[in-house]
Amino acid sequence: MQSFDLATYYPIFIFLVFVLGFAVTAMAMAHLVGPARKTPVKQMPYESGMDPVGDARQHFDVKFYLIAILFLVFDVELLFLYPWAAMAYREGNEALLPAELRGPVFVVVLVFLATLAIGYVYAWRKGVFQWR
Amino acid sequence: MTHTLLQTIITIVVMMGVLQGACAYLIYVERKVAAYMQARIGPNRVGPFGLLQPIADGLKFLFKEEVIPGNVDKLLFLLSPAVAVGTATFAFAVVPFGPTSNTPGEYQFVIAPGIDIGILFTFAIGSLAAYGIILGGWSSNNKYSFLGAMRSTAQIISYEIPLGMSILGVVLLAGSLNLERIIDQQVRDGWNVFYQPLAFLLFLLAVMAECNRLPFDLPEAEQELIGGYHTEYSGLKFGLFFLGEYTHVITTALLLSVVFFGGWYFPGIVGPESGIILKLLSIWLKALAFILFYMFIRWTIPRFRFDQLMGLAWRTLIPLAMVNLVCVMLVKEFRLSLWLLPPTSLALLLGATVLSLKYPQQPRRRLLTVAADGQPAVTTAR
Numbered sequence: 001m002q003s004f005d006l007a008t009y010y011p012i013f014i015f016l017v018f019v020l021g022f023a024v025t026a027m028a029m030a031h032l033v034g035p036a037r038k039t040p041v042k043q044m045p046y047e048s049g050m051d052p053v054g055d056a057r058q059h060f061d062v063k064f065y066l067i068a069i070l071f072l073v074f075d076v077e078l079l080f081l082y083p084w085a086a087m088a089y090r091e092g093n094e095a096l097l098p099a100e101l102r103g104p105v106f107v108v109v110l111v112f113l114a115t116l117a118i119g120y121v122y123a124w125r126k127g128v129f130q131w132r
Numbered sequence: 133m134t135h136t137l138l139q140t141i142i143t144i145v146v147m148m149g150v151l152q153g154a155c156a157y158l159i160y161v162e163r164k165v166a167a168y169m170q171a172r173i174g175p176n177r178v179g180p181f182g183l184l185q186p187i188a189d190g191l192k193f194l195f196k197e198e199v200i201p202g203n204v205d206k207l208l209f210l211l212s213p214a215v216a217v218g219t220a221t222f223a224f225a226v227v228p229f230g231p232t233s234n235t236p237g238e239y240q241f242v243i244a245p246g247i248d249i250g251i252l253f254t255f256a257i258g259s260l261a262a263y264g265i266i267l268g269g270w271s272s273n274n275k276y277s278f279l280g281a282m283r284s285t286a287q288i289i290s291y292e293i294p295l296g297m298s299i300l301g302v303v304l305l306a307g308s309l310n311l312e313r314i315i316d317q318q319v320r321d322g323w324n325v326f327y328q329p330l331a332f333l334l335f336l337l338a339v340m341a342e343c344n345r346l347p348f349d350l351p352e353a354e355q356e357l358i359g360g361y362h363t364e365y366s367g368l369k370f371g372l373f374f375l376g377e378y379t380h381v382i383t384t385a386l387l388l389s390v391v392f393f394g395g396w397y398f399p400g401i402v403g404p405e406s407g408i409i410l411k412l413l414s415i416w417l418k419a420l421a422f423i424l425f426y427m428f429i430r431w432t433i434p435r436f437r438f439d440q441l442m443g444l445a446w447r448t449l450i451p452l453a454m455v456n457l458v459c460v461m462l463v464k465e466f467r468l469s470l471w472l473l474p475p476t477s478l479a480l481l482l483g484a485t486v487l488s489l490k491y492p493q494q495p496r497r498r499l500l501t502v503a504a505d506g507q508p509a510v511t512t513a514r
Contacts, residue, residue, distance in 0.1 A: 011140045011244035012225050012253075018144050019222045023214035023372070030368030034198045043202035045274040046363055056275045064286050067442070071289040074450070078296045081457075082252055082309065085300045089464045090307040106465050113458060120451070129446040131439035 066128060077116055084109060135245065143243055147229070151221065155378035156186035162427055169431040193371035201272070201364055208271035213365065213372035216264030220376035220383065223257040226250050227386050231396045231411035232312040241396075241412070242312065250310040251303075254387065255296055258342065261380065262288045268373070269361035280360025283438065288342060290442060294449035295338035298331040301460040302391055305470070311390055318394040319402060325392040327470050330456050330477035332392045334449050339384040341445070343377065346430035348441060381423060389418035452484055 045052045087096040088105060097105060123129065135143065160175065160182070167174025175182035200209065226249075230241025240246075247253060262285050269281020302324050303309055306317040318324055325332045341348040357363070362373045389395060395418075396411035436444070459476045462468070 008246045008248075009244065011135060011144070012247070014137075014140055015144050015225045015243055016222060018148060019218050022148065022221070023218045026217070026368060026372055027210060027214055029194065030198050033194050034196055034367050036197060042199050045201055045203060045272070046358070047275060048358065052275075056273045056278045057270070060278075060282055064282055067286045067290060070446075071293065074293045075289075075296070078293065078300075081300055082296075082303070085303040086307065086309050088307075089304055094307070102465075106461075109461070110458075113454065117454065120454075124447070129443065131442040 063131065070123065070128065073119070074116075077112075080112070081109075135240070139239065140243070147224070147243060148221070151224065151379055151382065152375065154382055155375050156190060158378050158381065158423065159189070159374070160186050161423075162430075165424070165427045166431060169428075190371070193368045196367040198367040198369060199364075201274075203273045204364065205271035205273070208267045209364075210369075212264050212268035212271060213369040213376075214264075215267060216261060216376040217372040217379070218376075219257050219260040219264060220379040223254045224379065224383050225257075226253050226311060227383055228311055228315065228390055228395055228415070229386060230415060231408055232315060234312075234316065240312070245312065246310070248308070248310050250308070250312075250314075251299060251387070251391070252309050254383070255292075255299075258380070258383070259288070259292050261342075261376065264373075264376065265361050268365070272361070272364040274364050276358045276363045277361050280357045280363070283357075284344065284361055287344075287348065287441060287445075290445040291338045291341035291348075291449075294334050294445060294453050295342060297450065297453035297457060298334035298338065299391065300453075300457050301328050301331045304457075304460050304464055311395075314391060315395040315397060319397045321470065323392065323394045323397075327473045328392065328456075328460075328477065329474055330452065330480055332388075333481070334453050334456070335392070336388065337444075337449065339388065340426065340429070341441075343380045343384060343426070345381070345426050347433040347436055349435060381426060382419070385419040385422035385426070386415070388422050389415055393418050448484060448488065452480060455480055 045056070084105070088102075088109075090096055163185075164174040164182075166172075175185040178184040178188045200206065225243045226247045228240075228242045232240045232242060232245065265284045265288070266281045269277040269279075269284070272278070302314065305321070305324065305327060306314040308314065308317075314324075321327075359365075362370055365373060396415045398410075398414040400406070401410050401414055456477065459480075460473065463470065463472055
């Protein structure tokens with residue numbers, strides 16, 4: 001069994017600092033180097049040469065909301081599956097799951113997937129996946 | 133296994149340089165490929181064969197005026213390109229770009245070696261790119277941007293699911309999310325693409341959609357949405373969006389070669405005696421092959437309609453990925469031969485093809501007839 005060592009994660013944080021530094025520098029450079037001559041026409045939103053009518057932030061279709069809910073359902077389900085997938089079938093001296101638990105875990109995961117499949121079929125029959 | 137501080141910093145600086153250089157030259161390659169596929173010559177004015185074109189483009193990005201339209205939400209408008217490029221680069225942290233080994237003290241070609249959450253980290257950070265897009269589209273206060281951002285977000289979150297699910301089979305085989313360990317397992321058993329051809333196909337489609345590459349580039353569909361979410365961006369901020377997109381392409385191409393094609397492992401290139409150069413060549417040539425494949429696809433297949441795009445993710449890729457996962461699970465549970473998996477994948481693929489030919493997806497739209505005098509408007513579903 002491997003021990004968990006938080007120290008292996010430190011390069012990630014250093015990388016994060018570099019990435020943030022790069023993004024901020026790039027934005028600052030763009031602001032400082034490029035010219036800035038504002039004219040009223042340039043300040044308008046670009047709508048293919050037409051004067052914009054109304055605000056862009058209008059009501060939008062509810063189906064986007066539906067997709068977001070479905071995404072949440074399936075993504076959370078995926079998050080449950082990841083730890084199981086990483087540990088379930090390790091062999092030999094790396095095995096994390098006691099031998100007597102393998103059967104029950106298998107059944108539990110099957111039940112979990114079956115529940116998900118039922119939900120999926122229900123959503124399909126309800127026509128949720130029909131983008132219209 | 134972990135690097136020293138100095139090694140880490142050098143690796144990070146070199147890799148950020150390599151990534152940006154590679155992005156710049158990928159744009160050149162993309163333009164050249166596009167040109168040759170359309171019987172044109174492509175960029176050839178700056179330097180020999182136009183080789184200095186990326187540098188000229190970069191300078192132009194820098195010295196162009198940055199127009200910030202008057203009605204935008206300034207903070208979010210400025211934040212969005214930074215988020216887009218930041219998340220795309222940050223996701224690279226755990227992806228191996230050269231030989232890795234379990235021998236302590238040896239240099240590992242990863243920015244952060246030995247991270248156990250490995251591929252989960254890449255997905256988690258990579259999906260944050262949706263924020264860059266939706267912030268950009270929302271803050272621009274432009275109808276094209278707004279529509280593009282909505283579409284793009286719907287597309288990215290839809291393809292996130294087959295992306296994550298297709299990888300689960302590989303994770304079951306390797307028993308780890310750690311990308312270096314996934315390579316080790318492939319050195320033992322052979323490339324995953326032989327055991328998981330279906331998962332490879334699903335993963336390939338999903339990453340192409342995640343990168344907004346052409347058959348899936350609905351968010352930026354030039355003909356209908358001008359530029360999609362980056363319509364209002366100019367100068368270096370537009371360049372940052374581009375950089376983020378190409379970094380994403382490189383990351384996913386490397387991921388494809390690491391997860392399904394054994395990373396640096398090639399039959400014959402195994403032990404320490406084959407040297408670093410060969411292993412580096414092996415992994416980068418695989419990645420380059422995938423990048424070129426993306427580019428060829430771009431000029432081969434026309435763009436999807438939006439309902440087809442969503443239908444592909446929700447009604448084809450997700451059930452296929454789920455069934456594939458169950459198959460791998462059964463094989464592992466009952467300790468069957470791994471060679472049962474490729475015929476299963478093939479059968480699933482054929483089954484899906486037959487089903488989709490038998491029940492083709494009809495475009496269902498509500499047809500609205502405009503109200504005539506004295507009569508109400510009628511909505512009919514077709």
